[in-house]
Amino acid sequence: MKKNRIAAIIIAAGYSSRMNSFKPLLKFENGTAIERLVDTYRRFGIEDIYVVVGHRGKEIIEKLKGFEVTFVLNESYPQGMFSSIKKGIMELDKDIDAFFMQPVDIPLIKIQTLERLKNSYARCDKGVFYPIFSEKKGHPPLIDCKYKDRILNSNSDGGLKRVLEVFQEDSLCVPVFDKAILMDMDKKEDYEKLSAYDQQNAPTKEECLEIMVQYHVPDPIIKHCEVVESVACIIYNEVNSCGIYLNEHALFAAARLHDIARKEKNHALLGANMIKSIGYDFVGDIIASHMDIKICEEGPITEKEILYLADKLVKEENICEMDERFGQALQDNRDNPKAIEKINERWLAAKAIIKKIERINGKGFMYE
CATH class of the missing domain: 3.90.550.10 (Spore Coat Polysaccharide Biosynthesis Protein SpsA; Chain A)
Known part of the structure; x- marks a missing residue:
C-alpha cells in the first residue's frame, strides 16, 4: 500500500x-x-x-x-x-x-x-x-x-x-x-x-448515463429509466404550462437514475443513498419515494409525485395503461393478501396524483 x-x-x-x-x-x-x-x-x-x-x-x-x-x-x-x-x-x-x-x-x-x-x-x-x-x-x-x-x-x-x-x-x-x-x-x-x-444541482443526462454504466446497471433497466423520464417530462410540461414551477433538472435526473439499484432489496432507498453519496441529496430524496409515497391530497404537486406516477405508467420499456398494470398485478398476487394490500395502496396513490394534475389543468390526464 x-x-x-x-x-x-x-x-x-x-x-x-x-x-x-x-x-x-x-x-x-x-x-x-x-x-x-x-x-x-x-x-x-x-x-x-x-x-x-x-x-x-x-x-x-x-x-x-x-x-x-x-x-x-x-x-x-x-x-x-x-x-x-x-x-x-x-x-x-x-x-x-x-x-x-x-x-x-x-x-x-x-x-x-x-x-x-x-x-x-x-x-x-x-x-x-x-x-x-x-x-x-x-x-x-x-x-x-x-x-x-x-x-x-x-x-x-x-x-x-x-x-x-x-x-x-x-x-x-x-x-x-x-x-x-x-x-x-x-x-x-x-x-x-x-x-x-x-x-x-443535479447530474446532466450524460452524467446520469455514466453513473448507470459505471455501476454496471443492465441495459434493459437503463432503457426503462429513459422511458420513465420521457413520461415524467410529459407530466412536468403539463403542470408547468399551468404555472407550476418545479426543479426539472432534479426530477429528470431522478427519473434517469431511479432504478440504479433495482436488482437489490429495498432498491428505492438503496438507490437514493447511492445518489446522495455522490452529492445529489435532493435527487436522492426524489428517488427514495418512487416505490411507495404518502400523498397530501390538498398540497401542491411535487417532483416526488411526478416520478412516482411516471414509474407506475411504464412497465419495463413500454408505456402502459395504469389500470391494466395494477389489475394484472392484483391477479398475479391473488393468493397473497399482503401483496394485494400494498398494490392497492400504490394504485390509490397514483390515482390521487392524477386527480391533482386534473385539478391543475382543469381537464383529463393524458400521458402519451
Whole structure:
C-alpha cells in the first residue's frame, strides 16, 4: 500500500486575458472559483493545499483569508502556466507522496472524482492518474512525487501535458461521472455554461448515463429509466404550462437514475443513498419515494409525485395503461393478501396524483 499524504496545487497566477475577467474571483453559487476549489479539497480531506498566485495575487490572498492554505508567489507568472506549475511543485513539503495539479479555471470538480483518483493511486502501482469522462481526459491529474524532478527539469515546450506524455506507460485513466473535469472557463460563454451547470444541482443526462454504466446497471433497466423520464417530462410540461414551477433538472435526473439499484432489496432507498453519496441529496430524496409515497391530497404537486406516477405508467420499456398494470398485478398476487394490500395502496396513490394534475389543468390526464 502506498503512502497517502496527498497535496493539492491550485494554479491561480495567470492574467485571465481571454476571459476579460479575473477567473479566480468569478462567482458561483457557493463562493468564487478559488473559494470553491479550496473548499472542495478541504472537505475531501486534503490538508496540504498550495495556491500559486501572481497576477492580482493580493486579492486572492485577501479572499482566502481564514482558509488554511499555503500561498506560493510566482513572480515569473508572465512566462506562462508552466512556470506556476514548477513553482508550486518546488514548494511541496518533502514528505508529500503525490499531488493533484488543479487549474483554477476548472472550478467545479467533485469530491467523488478526487475520491476515485485517490483510491486508484492507493491500489495501483502507477505514477500518474487522469480522470476521464466519456473517454476524454480531464483535470486534475494526480501525480506521484517520484516525477517532481523530471517536471522541474523540463522546459516549457508543450507544458505539463507534454511532460506527462513521456510517462504514458506509467499512467492510468480513471472513469468518473463528473462532466466538470472537462469544463474550463477560457471565455465568457464558458463561464456562463459553468454557472448554469452549477445551478442545476443535479447530474446532466450524460452524467446520469455514466453513473448507470459505471455501476454496471443492465441495459434493459437503463432503457426503462429513459422511458420513465420521457413520461415524467410529459407530466412536468403539463403542470408547468399551468404555472407550476418545479426543479426539472432534479426530477429528470431522478427519473434517469431511479432504478440504479433495482436488482437489490429495498432498491428505492438503496438507490437514493447511492445518489446522495455522490452529492445529489435532493435527487436522492426524489428517488427514495418512487416505490411507495404518502400523498397530501390538498398540497401542491411535487417532483416526488411526478416520478412516482411516471414509474407506475411504464412497465419495463413500454408505456402502459395504469389500470391494466395494477389489475394484472392484483391477479398475479391473488393468493397473497399482503401483496394485494400494498398494490392497492400504490394504485390509490397514483390515482390521487392524477386527480391533482386534473385539478391543475382543469381537464383529463393524458400521458402519451
